[in-house]
Amino acid sequence: MxxxxxxxxxxxxxxxxxxxxxxxxxxxxxxxxxxxxxxxxxxxxxxxxxxxxxxxxxxxxxxxxxxxxxxxxEGADQDFELCAISHTKLRKRLNQEIQAKVNMAQGSSMGVTPDGLKVFAFIFKTIEQCRWNDKSILVMDEVLINPPYRSEDCIAKDGKEAKALDHVRKIVEKYHKDHGNIRQVQAT
CATH class of the missing domain: 2.30.30.100 (SH3 type barrels.)
Incomplete structure (x- = not known):
């Protein structure tokens, strides 16, 4: 059919x-x-x-x-045993997806570039603790990523969080490497 x-x-x-x-x-x-x-x-x-x-x-x-x-x-007429669904995991995933959409809408409404929105979404998949701070991305309340959202645009919010800064820079570098972004330059 x-x-x-x-x-x-x-x-x-x-x-x-x-x-x-x-x-x-x-x-x-x-x-x-x-x-x-x-x-x-x-x-x-x-x-x-x-x-x-x-x-x-x-x-x-x-x-x-x-x-x-x-x-x-065609399926044979038989009884099927449905697998158990974890409602807790399902609710958590739903909430994550809703938050991701809200974050994208906020960024878009502030005039963030499409590349900035993509970088935000890429980071959000790994670190849920990120939000918009004007047109900059604030990750874990410790690292700020300013436009144009390259690894060299990552700065520690209070100047002390070297470990978090390195981690976020690696994620941003991976985004640009995976997406073939030629503008990305290795931070020194």
């Missing part, structure tokens, strides 16, 4: 393997673990992107945002 219109009157049985393409071009393939016809929500289980054994990613797809769905393999 294939469909160009993801909101058609399809039903997805548990255990089926499906491949979806979102309107943004993202392809997601996984095993159906739930489908809600009323809200057109499909829940897929697929291998973890973290690479950890015995873990899976769970994707909730609003079929209104899916351009194409193909059923690769």
């Amino acid at each position: 294939a469909s160009n219109n993801a909101t058609s009157n399809e039903f997805f049985s548990m255990g089926s393997e499906v491949s979806c393409v979102t309107y943004l071009g993202e392809k997601i393939t996984g095993e159906v673990i739930a489908f809600d016809y009323q809200t057109k929500t499909l829940v897929l289980k697929h291998p973890s992107t973290s690479g950890k054994a015995n873990t899976n990613n769970i994707s909730l797809l609003n079929l209104s945002n899916v351009s194409d769905i193909k059923v690769l393999k």
